[in-house]
Amino acid sequence: MADRPLQVTVEDVAREAGVSRSTATRALRGHGRIAEATRTRVESVAGRLGYVPNLAASDLAAGGTGVVGLMLRDAANPVYGALFSRIEVAARDAGLELVTVTIGADPGGEQQVQALGRLLGMRVAGLLVATGGVDSHRLEPFASEVPIVRVGRDEPSAAIHAESYDEAWHGGLLAARAHELGHARVVVLGAEAATSFGEHERAEALVASLGATRVDRVATGAAPDDGVRDALAAVDAGATAVLCASDTRQLAVLRALAERGVDCSTSGWDGILPGLDLLGLSTVRVPVESAADAAVERLAALLDGDVDLPIHRRWRGELLPGRTLRPVEHA
């Protein structure tokens, strides 16, 4: 191997193999007609020299990449981790190469612009957007030039494809369960719209499905234990369950409950957390896998020029009954 493998160019490989640059390229990329003998010779020279094709050059010359870009939200959250992982696997199975850029909790801010710019600047062949943090209006101008699929969140724009979760339905599941267990006054705990649109949407879905049930809505910031105090106050005032817009929040509530020795039903939302069965969490298992698979499949189809699906689709998960949401005890 050369002492500076990354400095080796096709030119070098060609010279060393005694062929022209174009022949070397052909041999390496396996396109056009080429003599088998030449091909193997060039290949072995390339290997010996440690040649690593310069992608910038090749993308530029070829006028585009085969790579698809993924914009992701902070993976510390197991839900995004699971989504990421599943997208990754699906993409690999579909023969798509993926490059990922992540975006912190910086709604509407600098980061997303930059991340999006980077991916578009790479002239990715397609875009998967798995973060609520990116506004549709930023994406929209590019929708006609590169296929964009949003995953895990509803998409308002009709120009952008989406595979999301049927959160309204999920809310119905939880509300029905709470009702069935006799809860007549509950608190709904979840972020306000500006903090996390997803959580907000979930909370609203819950409230909407709760119908006649008396609801104390606690809208909070991003930190899991934001609003826990308020929720407990409502419990003291007579609420019999704290319905949370995410499992992380539910954990915070359980922690607070345990600490104060208060007994109260809770539920969450996500259903991804390893060990949630041991904890007995009552929650909704969100269909991460379906959405991820569908998004990748859809993108692959778009890249192939096929399109026949409705532009937006929603997937349904299931209720995990658990043990934290219990029947109301009548005094």
Place this chain on the structure above:
Amino acid sequence: MADRPLQVTVEDVAREAGVSRSTATRALRGHGRIAEATRTRVESVAGRLGYVPNLAASDLAAGGTGVVGLMLRDAANPVYGALFSRIEVAARDAGLELVTVTIGADPGGEQQVQALGRLLGMRVAGLLVATGGVDSHRLEPFASEVPIVRVGRDEPSAAIHAESYDEAWHGGLLAARAHELGHARVVVLGAEAATSFGEHERAEALVASLGATRVDRVATGAAPDDGVRDALAAVDAGATAVLCASDTRQLAVLRALAERGVDCSTSGWDGILPGLDLLGLSTVRVPVESAADAAVERLAALLDGDVDLPIHRRWRGELLPGRTLRPVEHA
């Protein structure tokens, strides 16, 4: 905005702004001398046209990228999720742009070669390797051309930097705890070397620290409940604790124990899982944050040409006593 923003070139912007291509570039990149008036004009034209610089072209012309590459292992595991997230944040704080490629559970295989090739092909300025799945000998040839920092796992090669965990010490922590609680016969449950080197290493560390304690070593495959049956058999035969090489495995054991109504101490390793406090898991909290921060900081320093650190460093976490590893009850 142009009807085809991604087709707009500096040339177009320059023409529209009535300047030359190089002036336009200068205006956009803010290098060299440029009249403030021209700059704003060019900028506004670029904005209006929806110009997105072609990075392939710019990287090629500039002879390199500013981007650093991250090779990551499957993020479904909360530990990798946490690591990923922290690296991301640290990189952002350090002003580094990150592109990530992930590698499935394909030790030594095609995927890593491809992923590495993609990053090197992009001519990244530096490389962060956060997966055990990439062999050192693949990395080594490039270590002299691009700074490479391995994170979260020991690195055998002296050419490659590393910020890893002091697993031997962690093993000591757990072993001491088990001893102190009176466990005289334990089972150590963790993957075999070929399946997960990290887990294997942990298990070995445990065994080594366990000294005179009688140990049944159960070496398994990757699935969390592999080997659980064997572990329980050892418990039936008299072992008083099952020490696991990861928290995921510990969960599997707890599940099996609960199912069979058997009572037995357990411990895990990782300490990242949200809600582990509620579960009372006894485990070691691995110093993900320290390693991630150190790795990014080191890489940034390397990119600046500073180097003074020992090439390999190890970080120490802490014991989370929990409630799953309990004193042995004497009959």
Place this chain on the structure above:
DNA sequence: GTGAAAGCGCTAACAG
């Protein structure tokens, strides 16, 4: 089957 030549879109000296 192979080589020569013309760029891809951008940057970076240089002059002016």
Place this chain on the structure above:
DNA sequence: CTGTTAGCGCTTTCAC
């Protein structure tokens, strides 16, 4: 302060 001039490394017609 701005325009001109060379490329960066690779792909791709098009002749031979």
